[in-house]
Amino acid sequence: xxxxxxxxxxxxxxxxxxxxxxxxxxxxxxxxxxxxxxxxxxxxxxxxxxxxxxxxxxxxxxxxxxxxxxxxxxxxxxxxxxxxxxxxxxxxxxxxxxxxxxxxxxxxxxxxxxxxxxxxxxxxxxxxxxxxxxxxxxxxxxxxxxxxxxxxxxxxxxxxxxxxxxxxxxxxxxxxxxxxxxxxxxxxxxxxxxxxxxxxxxxxxxxxxxxxxxxxxxxxxxx
Ligand SMILES: C[S@@+](CC[C@H](N)C(=O)[O-])C[C@H]1O[C@@H](n2cnc3c(N)ncnc32)[C@H](O)[C@@H]1O
Numbered sequence: 001x002x003x004x005x006x007x008x009x010x011x012x013x014x015x016x017x018x019x020x021x022x023x024x025x026x027x028x029x030x031x032x033x034x035x036x037x038x039x040x041x042x043x044x045x046x047x048x049x050x051x052x053x054x055x056x057x058x059x060x061x062x063x064x065x066x067x068x069x070x071x072x073x074x075x076x077x078x079x080x081x082x083x084x085x086x087x088x089x090x091x092x093x094x095x096x097x098x099x100x101x102x103x104x105x106x107x108x109x110x111x112x113x114x115x116x117x118x119x120x121x122x123x124x125x126x127x128x129x130x131x132x133x134x135x136x137x138x139x140x141x142x143x144x145x146x147x148x149x150x151x152x153x154x155x156x157x158x159x160x161x162x163x164x165x166x167x168x169x170x171x172x173x174x175x176x177x178x179x180x181x182x183x184x185x186x187x188x189x190x191x192x193x194x195x196x197x198x199x200x201x202x203x204x205x206x207x208x209x210x211x212x213x214x215x216x217x218x219x220x221x222x223x
Contacts (some may be wrong), residue, residue, distance in 0.1 A: 010127065014058070014081035021059055021084065025123075030209035038206045039122055039153050040065040042215050049074050049098075050117040053143060055106045056080075056124025060088035062153070066120070067095065076116075078102045078109055107132065111143035119144060122153040126184040129169070130193070133185075137197030144218040150199060153206070153213040155184035162186045190214055 017024065026032050039062045043050070049072045054062065057077030066073060075098060079085050085101045092099055102109060111119075119140045125133060140150050157165065162185050169183045185193070187204065191214070194202050199216025206213040 011080045011082070014079075015083040018059065018081060018083035018087055021087070022061060025061060029123075030211055035153060035206065035208065035211050035213070036061050036122075037065045038213055039120060039151055040069045041205060041213075042149050042151055043069045043118060046070050047072055051115060052076070053111060053116045053119045053140075054078070055119065055121040055140075057088060057101070058084045058122075058124070060091055062120060062122045063088070063092060067092075073098065075099045076102065078104065078106045080105050107136070111139055113142055114145050116144050117148050118151060119148070120151045120153075123155070125152065126155045126182055129166075129183065130185075130189070134193055134197060137193055137199070141198045141218050146218055146222075147220040148218050150194075150216045150218070151205075151213065152190075152215075153211065154190075155182070155210045156187050156190065156207075156212040157184045157210060159186040159188065162189060184210070187212065 014021070029035055043066060046069070048070070050070050051074050052066065052070075054075055054077045057063070057079050058081070060077065063075060066075075077085070077088060077099060079101070080103070082103050085103055089096065089099070089101060125136070128136065137150075144150065165183045169181055172181060190212075191202050194214060194216040198218070200219050201215075201217040203215045204212060205215050
């Protein structure tokens, strides 16, 4: 957990860093290009207008590779930081007809039911505690079409480190769920959470340093 001058509000944290965000990620995410390219791996090359929900889309780093696989994809990007969304929209101006941005928290935005072929979240859910993540995963599952996939790229830590971070977090965090505090989980916790939210065929698609990509499928049969 990195806290410099006390926790900052999530939107203020990213608004203040939006201009230099892409360079920061390039310098700090291990295997940066490989990681972001791999996010699009479960999406087959298609000219269809598939529907993708990107939660915490930020400046849209993952969209570059998603558009290479599905150039006509319809993207709904949700992000609490207005400045990050402004950069995304400027970057993908030529795709503006395909992109809808929603400037609010994914914790209280209604994703709808059975709408999306894919839901992605990249480097954004490591701020959430276990119960919040579980209910978010259930809502993601509900928003997917049957057989649709959820792709999550995020930081993971060892089980021991997860315990330490949660202890620190519980001390600091008795205020508001939207502060910027990092509490990545370990691989086992991530897989357990995805299973308990109704995903099957859970796969660890990529792992390098502290970054990992998980994929879960909404069952083709059932509710
Ligand atoms: C580290 S950035 C990741 C951005 C992009 N997905 C990427 O990988 O480059 C995290 C993003 O999640 C957004 N975010 C964090 N908490 C959020 C919330 N509760 N609702 C919506 N967006 C949130 C931040 O504003 C930020 O843009």
